[in-house]
Amino acid sequence: MRDVLGLEYLGSVPLVEPQPGRRLPTEPMTGEVYRKNAVAGFATEHPSSAFAETLRSARIAADVHIDRPHKVIGIVSVLPGEGKSTIAMNFAQALAGSASVLLIDADLRNPGATRALGQHAEEGLLEVLLEGRAPASAMLTDPDTGLRFLPAVVRRRIPHSSEILASAAMARLLAQVAGEFDYVVLDLPPLGPVVDARAIAPRVDGFVMVVEWGGTSRKAVKDTLNAEAQIAGRCLGVILNKVDAGKMKLYEGYGSADYYASRYSHYYHENAS
Ligand SMILES: Nc1ncnc2c1ncn2[C@@H]1O[C@H](COP(=O)(O)OP(=O)(O)O)[C@@H](O)[C@H]1O
Ligand SMILES: [Mg+2]
Numbered sequence: 001m002r003d004v005l006g007l008e009y010l011g012s013v014p015l016v017e018p019q020p021g022r023r024l025p026t027e028p029m030t031g032e033v034y035r036k037n038a039v040a041g042f043a044t045e046h047p048s049s050a051f052a053e054t055l056r057s058a059r060i061a062a063d064v065h066i067d068r069p070h071k072v073i074g075i076v077s078v079l080p081g082e083g084k085s086t087i088a089m090n091f092a093q094a095l096a097g098s099a100s101v102l103l104i105d106a107d108l109r110n111p112g113a114t115r116a117l118g119q120h121a122e123e124g125l126l127e128v129l130l131e132g133r134a135p136a137s138a139m140l141t142d143p144d145t146g147l148r149f150l151p152a153v154v155r156r157r158i159p160h161s162s163e164i165l166a167s168a169a170m171a172r173l174l175a176q177v178a179g180e181f182d183y184v185v186l187d188l189p190p191l192g193p194v195v196d197a198r199a200i201a202p203r204v205d206g207f208v209m210v211v212e213w214g215g216t217s218r219k220a221v222k223d224t225l226n227a228e229a230q231i232a233g234r235c236l237g238v239i240l241n242k243v244d245a246g247k248m249k250l251y252e253g254y255g256s257a258d259y260y261a262s263r264y265s266h267y268y269h270e271n272a273s
Helices: 038-045 050-065 084-096 112-117 125-131 161-166 168-180 196-203 218-227 229-233 257-271
Strands: 009-014 071-076 101-105 148-150 183-187 206-212 235-243
Touching (some): 038 050, 038 084, 038 112, 050 206, 050 235, 071 196, 084 101, 084 183, 168 183, 196 229
Parallel strands (some): 071 183
16 A cells, blocks of 8 residues: 555554563673563564564565565654664564564664674674674674564774765675575664764665654654655555554554554645645
C-alpha cells in the first residue's frame, strides 16, 4: 500500500512495555552482545508479535526491491528518539535467524545500539575507520542469533561525524562487509537538522524510515525526504513506531494491517499543514 507520502507502509510497532522479572546474565562476556533492556530483543522473544510481523514486512520489502545478494540497509528517522536503534537492533536480530547479518552503530552522536548491546565494548567503528583495526576484531557476537555487531565506542564528542561517515575508510569498510554478510544493517543518525546520513546514502541499498506515532508530522517527513533525494529514492518504506496498542493485546499477532494503514494515512492527513 502506498499512502500520501508515496512510501510503502511496512507496518507498525506498538509501544512495548517494560518487562518485569526478565532474567539477564549478570555480566557481559567479552566479545559477546549483551542486551541491557528487553526492548532490544523484543521481536526475537515474541516472534508472533506485531513488532516481529512488521520486521518480516521490512525484510520482504528489502528482498523484493534490492536486487543483489548482499544488502546494505540503513535505518533512519527525521528526529532523534523515534526508535531507529530499537528497530535496527530488532531487525538485525530477526534477520540473523536465517542469514548472516552485521549491525553497525553508525550514530556517532548518539550511539543508542551500543548503549543497549555493547556498553562493555572497548573498540568499534571509530577504531576501524581511524586506526585501521580489522573490522572482525572489533565486532561483538550475539550468542543467541549469531548476529555480529560493530559498536561505536565514543569517548568524547566527535565534531565532524558526518565526515567520518562520508570518509573513504567508511566506504571501504562497507564494501568489505557487504561482501561478507547477507545483510548489513546500519543504525544511522537522524536526518534533520544535520543530515549525517546523507554522507552514506550512496553506499546504502535501501532505507527504512522510522516514524514515531504521534510524534512526527507528515509535513516534516515529506519535507525531509524532498530535501534528500538519494534517501527518498531508496526508501523501502515506513515503520510507524511506539503505536499505542490500546485495546490490542501486545504479545499476540494483531488483527489487521489495514487498521494501521488507515490510521497511518488518517494520522498524516490530520497533521498536514
Ligand atoms: N516500540 C517501542 N516501545 C517502547 N519503547 C521504545 C520503542 N521504540 C523505542 N523505544 C524507546 O524509546 C527511546 C528512543 O528509542 P531509540 O531506538 O533509541 O531511538 P533513536 O535511535 O531513533 O534515537 C529508547 O529509550 C527506546 O528504548
Ligand atoms: Mg539511535
